[in-house]
Amino acid sequence: MQGQARAVTERLSSWWFTPMPARRLALLRIAIGALALAYLTFRAPNLASVAELAPQQFAPVGAAALLTQPVPAWFVRSSVGLSIVLGAAFTVGAAFRVTGPAFALLLLWVTTYRSSWGMVFHTENLFTLHVMLLAGSPAADALSWDARNSGRASPALDEEDGRFGWAIRAMSLVTVVAYVVAGVAKLKLSGGTWLGGELLRAQIAYDNLRKLELGTRVSPLGPWLVRHREVFPALSVLTMLVELGAPLALVYRRVTLPWVLAAWSFHVGVLLLMSIGFFYQLSGFAYLSFFPLERGLALLQRRLAKA
C-alpha cells in the first residue's frame, strides 16, 4: 500500500515537474503579458469607471471583501495606470522578481475591484490566474530584459528543466479546472434539465432580450436560433462534453488539440449567439500552455529565413 502510494506520488511529481524548455515558459510570459497589457490599456476607461458607481452598490468579492467601503477614485485610477506600467515590465521581463508578482497582485486587485459592484465578471478569471502562475515562476530566465542584462549566466533557450515545466503544467491544469467547475455548476443549478436544451435556449433568448431592452445591439444569430428549438439539445450536450471532458486534454495528448478547438469553438458560439466575448479564450492565448510554443516559433523563424 505504501509502495503504491509512493509510486503514485512519484508519477504525479514527475508529471508536475516535466522538464520543459526555458524558451516555452518565456514565450508564454511574453504572449500572455502582451495580451494582458493590451487589455488593460484598451479597457482602462471601463476599469476606472467603477470609481463613479454609487457606494451603496459596493458588494466586494474575493480579496476586496476585506474592504468595508469603496476606495477613493484616485486610488482606482492609479491602480489601473500602474497595472499598465507593471504589465509592460512583466512582458519584457524587467526586474521580474519584483515586477512579476507586483503585476500579478495588481491585476488581481484591479479585476477583483471591477467585479465588486454587484456584477461578477467571468472573462478575466483565467488570464488573471495564468499571470499569477507566471509571476511565481522563472518565466524571465530567458528571452527577457533580465536575462540579457543580468550579467549572470542564463539558461540555454532549449534547456529543459522541471523548474520551467511546473508552471506550464499548472496553467493547463487551472484551465481544465475552470471548464469542469462551469460544467458542474450547470448540473448543480439545474440538474439534468440542462441537457434537454430548453434552459440553454431560454438563457440565450434572455441574454439577447436584456441587451436589446438595455439599448445595445446584438448579433442577429441568437434571436434567430432560439426559434429553432430542435438544435438546443445537441448544443447543450456538446457544451457539457467540452466542459466535463476538459481533463482528457491533460491526460491524453491526442485529445488535446481537438479539445482546444472544441473549447475555442464554444466561445465563438457564445460570441455569435450572445455577443459575449471571452477575449482570452477567443484569442487562443488561454490554451497556449498545452502546446510546444518554441517549436512553432522555430518553424516560423525557418520559414521567414527562407523567404
Next chain:
Amino acid sequence: MSRPLTAIFGLAVAAAAAAPLLRDATHDSYPFSTYPMFARVLHQPQLTFAEGVTGSGQARRLPPEMVVNDEPMQAMRTLKLTANAGRRALKQLCAAIAARVAAAPIYADVRRVRIARARFDPLRYFEPDSGPQGQEREQLVECRVRRAR
C-alpha cells in the same frame, strides 16, 4: 523558489480554482468562481431599464454608457440594485443618467429620463407572432434632462 515551494504554490492555485466545486454554485466569487453563467432556470425574469422620452412622448432605450459605463451587465445590475434600494437611490441614478444624456448630442431631443421595469418571457419575446412585449410594466422614477442654455 525551491521545488517544494513551487509545487505548493502551483498546486495551491489549482486547488483554489477547484474549491468552488465544494460550495453552493450560486455563491460566486472572483477569481475563484463557480462559473454559474447560463446555468439557472429562468421564470419570466424582471428587467429594469432606462428610457429617454422626447418632447413628443416617444420613448427609446438608453444604452449602458448613459447608465454607468459601456458594460451592459454592469448597467443592468446598477439599474436592478438601484431599483431595489428605493426611491431616493432611483432619483439619484435618474439625475446622473439625465446629466449624461444632457451632455450627449445624439440625445438632444430627449427631455426626460425614465427608469422602469417589466417582466419578459424570453422565448416568446423572439416569436414572430408574439413580439417584444414586456408584462407588468412599472414606472419607477422620472426626471428632467437639464441643459445649459
